[in-house]
Amino acid sequence: MSEDTRAPAAAGDSSDAAPTSDDRGGPIDIDGDQSDRPRPLPVIGNLHQITSDPLGFFDAARGRDLMAYRMFTDQCYVVAHPDGVQTVLVDDDETYRKGEMMRRRVGSLLGDGIFLAEGDDWHRQRATMQPAFYRDRITGYADAMIEASAAMADGWTDGQVVDVAEASSELTLAVLADTLLGIDPGSDRDVVARAADAIAARYDSRRVGAFLPEWIPSPTNRRYRNALGNLRRTIDRIIDDRRTAIEAGEGSGTDLLSMLVAATADGSMDDETLRDNVVTFLFAGHETTALGLTYALYSLADSPTEQASVLDAIDEFGDPADDPDGAAARDAFPAVDRVVDETLRLYPPVHVFFREPARPVELLGTQIPAGTVLAISPWTCHRDSRWWDEPETFRPDRWETRTEQGPKQETESKPPRPEYAYFPFGGGPRHCIGMRFALLELRLTLAVFLSRYRFEPVTETLSVTPSATLQPDGPVRLRVDSDRR
Ligand code: HEM
Structure with a gap:
């Protein structure tokens, strides 16, 4: 697969070496060599590098512990060492909040819901929702996942070229609506799809506007506000109907x-x-999983040897539609699970998320003032050669087993890898509530599709862009071939 992995962004203002003070006037000690970090410019900070090459910017943090950067005048860091990620998400999670920056960025979209809630409010919301994600509830959704995947795949004809990004989004929305929300998306599907497109455009990191307030009357912001308004009206109707x-x-x-x-x-x-x-x-429940599915299908189509070995493993089991309970059982499809784990490493749908310490802290040896934005980047950690052999290569064989907590172990002989070198679902108490749901859906859908078809790439290069999630740059076209050999 040829995919865009760029060198660190070009240097800007060479007079600005490692920062010596933040905009609150306090000293900042930078741990490690920061001499080749992307240089900030006055006023806009590193915005120019982030917008001109957003993934290159996060690539520049590989191999470091912390990478300092500035958004306008705000001092920020990419936390690039897994031990720092673990401190923030797990060991000292109560100190690190979702914070102002996340709220400014996605508050208009996610409001006071569970994703941005803090403290007792978050605890209450999580406890209310958790029962919907208990293990046996999730496995109870297997039938619906298999049925929807089979209906979609059976609708394709041999040789058809399918945009798997669009198909995956349609499928995961239908499954979410059917299982967790108990609704038929019907004509509301278009409202959700338009909102998803408007969100992807609004948060496209290649646009300077993605980092500016949404009240600025740009066409993208207007489209975003309209689409969100329509979505809210649709949701109000769905809620009224349920009441x-x-x-x-x-x-x-x-x-x-x-x-x-x-x-x-x-x-x-x-x-x-x-x-x-x-x-x-x-x-959170359909876009992310759709992206995982898209990238898994493309990666397999682009690696004929990997795809052949997965097809063999699926043939041993047979069509999941004939045995949904068996297909949902742990260890039913280890070969498919390895593909899922490796896809979420190489293309983490949530490529970055943020935290801010509520008080001054020392993180990885650096003093960090309260309120500093910390970017936690699965993209950076998942592709760091300190922890991964051939980090850019799709190699499902590096995964051995999946533990109760998710994919953790692998076969290769690198020195023991820190736990948080891999965290596609975040970590600690705020880890993804939908992790088991997503992993099951990815496994079952892939197993259903691959028990019917082999996939061949039509889109020659998979190129991805960070928005609110890691988006493909355009349609991802694959040809389906019912002659699987
Ligand atoms: C492959 C698919 C998915 C990926 C990669 C993913 C990733 C993530 C990540 C990284 C976080 C943590 C964000 C943070 O700490 O700031 C998160 C949180 C969350 N995810 Fe997912 N997610 C996926 C699927 C789902 C699904 C299927 C659902 C629901 C059905 C879901 C619902 C949520 C919610 C509600 C949160 C916030 C949890 C909280 O703060 O307590 N996600 N997800």
Whole structure:
């Protein structure tokens, strides 16, 4: 696969070496050699490098512990050493909050829902929703996942060229709607798809506007606000319908949407937060998994040997549609799980997320003032040659087993790797609530598709761009071939 991995961004203002003071006037000690870090310019900081080559910017942090950068006048760091990631997410998680920058950036989208909530409010919300993600609930969704995947694959014809990015998004939205929300997306699918496109455009890191407030009346911001308005109206209708159904004693009332509606009835969640959470789940729950599926299919299509060995493994099991429970069982498809684990390493759908310390801290030997933005980048850590042999290469064979907590071990002979060299789902108490759901859906969908077709690349190069998630640069076209050998 040829894919865009760029050299560190070009130097800007060479007079600015490692920073000696932050915009609050306090001293900053930089641990390690920062002499070749991307240079900030006055006023805009590193914005020019981030927008001209966003992934190159995060690549520049590989091999370091912390990489200092500036967004306008704000001092920020990429936390590039797994031990630092573990401190922030796990060992000292109460000190590090989602923070102001995340709220400024995605607050209008995710509001007061679980993703941005802090403290007791977050604890309450997570406890309310957690039962929808218990292990047996998730495996209970296997039928729906297999059925939807089989219906999609059976609709393709031999030799057809499929845009797997579009197909994956349609599929994962349908599965999410059916399982966790208990709704038929029907004509609302277009509203969600338009909102997803508008979000991807608004947060496209190649645009300077992605880092500016959304009230600026640019066409992209206007389209974003309109699409979000339409989505909120659609969600309000969905919520009203569910309330009416619950009051009429209809439906089982056990899916996530019913749990959230029940929380508003007992006063533990207000109506706005309920709506913010439905937006959160619509996007966190379908876009990310769709991206994982897209990148897994492309990576396999682009690696015929890998694909052949996965096809063999699937043939041993047979069509998952004939045995959904068996297909959902742990260890049913280790070869497929390895593909999933490796795809999420090479193309982490959530390529970066942020934290801010609530008080001054020392992290990896560096003094960091309260409120400093820390970029936690799976993209950077997952492609760091300190922890990975051939980090740019798609090699499912590097994974051996999946533990209860997720993919952790691998076969290669590198020195023991720090745990947080791999964290596609984040870590600690705020790790992805949908991790098991996503892993099961990825496994089952891949197994269903590959039990029917072999995939061949039509799109020659997979090129990706960071937005709110790691987006493909355009359609990802694959040809489906029912002659699998
Ligand atoms: C391959 C698919 C997915 C990936 C790579 C992914 C990744 C992540 C990551 C990295 C975080 C942590 C963000 C942070 O710490 O700031 C997160 C949180 C979250 N994810 Fe996922 N996710 C995926 C699928 C899902 C699914 C299927 C759902 C729901 C059905 C979901 C819902 C959420 C929610 C609600 C949070 C916030 C949890 C909290 O703060 O308590 N995600 N996800």
